[in-house]
Amino acid sequence: MKKIISSLVATLAITSVSLNAADYYASVNGDKITKADVALVLQDPRIDFSKLPKNAQKQVLEQIINKKLLAKQAIKDGIENDASYKDALNKMKQDLAFQVWQKNEIEKHKPSDSEIKKFYDENKSNFVVPMTLKASHILLEKESEAKDIIKQINKASNKQAKFESLAKTKSIGPTGKNGGKLGEFPATQMVPEFSKAAQNMKAGSYSKSPVKTQFGYHVIYLESKKKGKSLSFNEVKGNISQMLIGNAYNKSVKEISDKLRKTAKIVIK
Template identity: 30%
Template sequence: MPPKPKSRPPIVVNGVEIAIDDVRSEAQNHPSDKPVQAFEQAARALVIRELLRQETLVKGIAAEAEALGDGLKETDEDAAIRVLLEQEVIVPTAEEADCQRYYQNHSNKFCSETLYEARHMLFAALPSDETARADAKTAAEAAIATLVDNPSQFASLALALSACPSKEQGGNLGQLTKGSTVPEFETVLFTLEEGQLSPVPVPTPFGYHVIQLDRVIEGKTLPFDMVRGRIAAWLEASSWSRAVSQYIGILVSKAEIDGIDLGAVDGSLVQ
């Protein structure tokens, strides 16, 4: 945790001081490469929380704490702030036209992943074993040479030579998506044409691979009806965040806050 700056004035919200120890504790919820930045984000979050807490007192709001799952439960203060925001921040339901417009303007976000049906042979060797790596590469090169002349032998060669359990299926890896294998493997796989064999052995941390791409199933744009709920939820969440920011901005404008400059208020700081 970052130490308290020696010259920093106390943070006070309408006469209520925010304890520096509380800021340090809150900073754990704002991970950052820069401790000072985490400290500032934590301070902002606690100032906003204090403003909301004070507003619940002004409005006389008391609420029953709700269960949060995993055995956790709201504090009474959390419950009161939740009810305050429910009362003061009204977010309209996303209209069909809004959802349609978002879908049309961001259709690339709603595509199924491209699938790559591939098979391989693994000639295993650890990166630290130079002799084994050299032998594995030589064996993989020999397998490629055989397959160039006899492509139908991939399954039988995989069964006989591959160190991967997929050899029992002729080296078949099923349908792969981006990120499902190591980068070195994918870099080559995604450059192959359907039916093409990797021209040279492919090195990875596991050894050397002989790769064959059997089929590519291109991703397709999902129908609107399949993603409408997701779009509506995102639009409403975005509207809620903006509305909360505006509401907090109003509270800030009416408050006397010393020791920190809140700047632009971010609704995401409400936890």
């Protein structure tokens, strides 16, 4: 928070209201201090003004009061005739014009519920959460090495602990030092041969034969497996709406921009 001005001229005519008021917190010569004024001072949406200590609330309001008074005085002194003021105001007007136009343009492209449902029905395959696996592996160059690793795990009483120990000392993969742990991942993330083998395993088991991929021979330990599922319409309705709005808006902006650029004099240095 910026430095808060703590002094306040005692003769100011200020009408204070409840700090929890719905519309405004105070007024200066009839000019209301709103939530928007407070938000500009706090500059952090995570800060809840109503939960600040009373003295902190008072300091924020005092800063806003001084700002409003000084701004009014600047206008009386003729600041609106200052060249830098005019330049800044012109830029603000352009930015504001674009923001309001953008908001209005987005409103034009809001899809109906039937349009959203139609998109969902035509693209159901895109709204599927794949099976999730949590696994570890030991990667070796030769099939014979992988078979030997499996024999050692077969003989161990604590097979998972043995697997992790062998991964740290035998695996040529980058995860070897961490016991071969790959963490949790979508089944489709891995190369097909690895994914197919892992998906066909039971949680808490290891591959009884080496799994060959382009990287070498893997011995896989599957910790857990979560089934994939199709997302319901209600789960993705909001996302589809935003996507359709974005697509329509971007298309509209491109068409309008392309048309305007044809008659504009553009110089890029």
